[in-house]
Amino acid sequence: MLNDVYTMIWKEWRELFTSRAVGRGTLLSTLIILGILGVFLPLQVGAEWFTQPLTLMVWAWMPIFLTLGMVTDSFAGERERHTLETLLATRLPDAAILLGKVLAAVLYGWGVAVLSLLLAALTLNLSLGGGPRFYTPPFFATALGFSLLSTGLFAGLGVLASLRAATARQAYQRLSLILLVFYFLPFGVQFLPADWRLTILGALMRLDLTSVMAGVMGALLVFNLAVLSLCFRRFQRARLLLD
């Protein structure tokens, strides 16, 4: 099973990085993200980069953008280019195809996130001089966890949007709609009754950063699992062909 997942990832990455049509674009956008997150922003922020969790949280999910094209293309693209049915006619188990598609995107996006964290540390050590500096272990672990979970969530949503879409473009539009909902979710707070709002605000004020982060991570994990199980539910060989 793991072997089959790896085979799928191998194929996805092969298309992503080495093909003439896409490979150069992938490399370029990867380099741009690495440049921004690993060099430009750390230089702007300075030594606080290692200690300011919020700065990091704001940027840590940026590599998600790298994976949006990939996940929306995952099934819809194969359907559009007429390779899906042949893939489904192989011995690959459903789970391997689905997990391979999700993981190929997650590992790429998260890999870039981890690389940029490390590159940022290198950049800052070089530019600031003095003794070696690094993120504190809990801070580093949180950053890794946060970017993994957020990449996972969006990869899952993208694949979900792609499963039954006729074209990659249509999948992209569906994902955009989902993202829009996420974006405007915080604005929904104003429609809550006033006393509810006060209670929520009060509760938030009393929390320390660690609890907030723990809450966010917990929620992300739950969302991840929910989206993944939705993907599994919607992934049925017969249903994928009917479109």
Place this chain on the structure above:
Amino acid sequence: MSQYAIRTEHLSRAFGALRAVEDLTLEVPAGILFGFLGPNGAGKTTTIRLLLGLLPPTAGTAFVLGYDVRTQANAIRARCGALLEHAGLYERLSAADNLEFFGRVARLPRDERQARIRQLLTDLGLWERRGEPVVTWSRGMKQKLAIARALLHRPDLLFLDEPTAGLDAVSAAALREDLVRLARQEGITIFLTTHNLSEAERLCQQVAVIREGRLLAVGSPEALRRQRRAPVHLVTSGLTPAVLEGLRATFGVEVIQSGEADGHWAVNLGPQQSVAPLVAYLVQHGVAVEEVRREHVSLEEVFLSLVQENEHAE
């Protein structure tokens, strides 16, 4: 494995009110090239999807290589190769990478995989161009590559859905040649759909004809042709109206004057009737028989008359 590569019993698949495959009962012996013939929309592709477990049947059952399509589709897919409606190649990847991927999918060990890829590509004359992205290839080359992909893991059964559709006559002939050679080399069963009758006649030991999801006929192309009444042309002299009447009465055949010239007759024999007794009868009655010629019925004519007969029946 049983003697049948494929066995279906009342296999049916409906899409809403449309019955794409209806009550299909069929046996495909192992080791032959089997042709599945039918006009567009007859249900050929749907049948292949049912047999590969890509679509669940709405009724009936099917066993492929002894496995139940409803419950053992994974085992079926592991032992079959398929070239479906579309070549199904990753066009952004090179030919070698395409085969590498499907070789890994089939879990061929590295050395074996590489040797097999080399053997197949060399055999099909594609080895030199293995590094090129498939998108740059001609349709004929892509179809060959797709066949290599389908054969890569040495399947017991190969499904080919209209493999020569869209190819020019030369590439189609080349592909057919490769197919027959490879089939023999690998000793596998091939289930091939086509609406090209001369293709089926040339390639297949057995054919089935379907239309609107229903099986109309099955057998060797030879046998199907024999079922049709092929007129026998006679050139005679001294055939009197009395002898003609006797001929009709004795054999129960239709004899008509063919337009060519005096003394030219066309006799419509029944499916099982042979010409010899007829000629003997004529000679006995003092008719000189100068020429006897049996008309050749192509599979295409058989096919057309089957399809049309069925149309009238409705």
